[in-house]
Amino acid sequence: MKPALCALALAAAVVVPVVAVAPAPATAAAPPGWRDGVDEAAAYARTRAGTVAFAVRTQHGAAGVALDRAYDSASVTKAMLLAAYLRQPSVRSRALRPSDRNLLTPMIRWSSNKDASRVNHLLGPGALERLADRAGMTAFSTLPECWSCSRITARDQSRLFLALDRLLPRRHRAYGMGLLERVVPRQRWGVALAAPKGWRLYFKGGWTRSVDHQVALLVRGRRRVAVAVLTSGSPSHAYAIETLRGVFGRLLAPLRRGRR
Numbered sequence: 282m283k284p285a286l287c288a289l290a291l292a293a294a295v296v297v298p299v300v301a302v303a304p305a306p307a308t309a310a311a312p313p314g315w316r317d318g319v320d321e322a323a324a325y326a327r328t329r330a331g332t333v334a335f336a337v338r339t340q341h342g343a344a345g346v347a348l349d350r351a352y353d354s355a356s357v358t359k360a361m362l363l364a365a366y367l368r369q370p371s372v373r374s375r376a377l378r379p380s381d382r383n384l385l386t387p388m389i390r391w392s393s394n395k396d397a398s399r400v401n402h403l404l405g406p407g408a409l410e411r412l413a414d415r416a417g418m419t420a421f422s423t424l425p426e427c428w429s430c431s432r433i434t435a436r437d438q439s440r441l442f443l444a445l446d447r448l449l450p451r452r453h454r455a456y457g458m459g460l461l462e463r464v465v466p467r468q469r470w471g472v473a474l475a476a477p478k479g480w481r482l483y484f485k486g487g488w489t490r491s492v493d494h495q496v497a498l499l500v501r502g503r504r505r506v507a508v509a510v511l512t513s514g515s516p517s518h519a520y521a522i523e524t525l526r527g528v529f530g531r532l533l534a535p536l537r538r539g540r541r
Contacts, residue, residue: 315339335435335508343439347435352511355429366381367456374452420432420433429487435509435511443506445483493518510529512524
């Protein structure tokens with residue numbers, strides 16, 4: 282994809298009027314031990330301006346608020362670009378070259394749009410859709426020349442991240458997950474501040490003038506939890522960061538309480 286085209290797509294995002302919108306009720310079938318966290322996060326989300334959707338997923342199922350509400354993805358899609366690139370037949374079984382790393386490392390660690398556009402161009406049409414199908418995502422859609430215009434849901438993103446390491450080729454798994462674990466300090470807000478000690482955190486965020494999202498996988502031994510929080514219509518980026526921290530903090534409270 283041409284960088285200028287993506288820049289135009291990102292610049293075209295308009296700020297949604299700030300309206301306090303009550304999210305839909307939390308789903309009834311929360312994974313065992315997660316009911317309180319889901320309810321506390323939902324109550325907090327109702328106090329925030331704009332719209333909030335979130336999901337928590339374990340091997341036992343998923344729960345959240347507005348799990349199927351679709352949002353523009355912004356840079357959250359870069360985790361999918363990473364997986365799709367490493368899964369290519371021409372890449373998966375060979376050692377990574379400096380040219381590979383020079384694209385993927387900045388795309389994930391400091392969220393380079395230019396490198397994401399280059400990766401998207403190299404992958405060609407259909408690559409993200411094929412990965413979505415492989416991950417069991419049912420609502421994902423994208424445009425061939427605009428990765429940031431992809432449409433995502435909290436349900437699908439939590440499903441993707443719970444399986445993300447296993448979607449990466451074994452040869453490149455440590456490298457790919459290492460990028461998601463080492464996002465640069467200036468972008469470590471929201472879930473990075475709310476994650477409980479003792480859990481390894483792998484995450485990707487995305488933000489424009491109209492949306493702010495984060496999706497993450499937390500791992501401790503054999504225990505795995507995926508979480509996704511998607512927002513739109515915040516008064517400012519700073520406000521959205523606080524919304525993300527507040528929702529993640531409450532959603533992940535069962536981990537701090539030792540109940541999961």
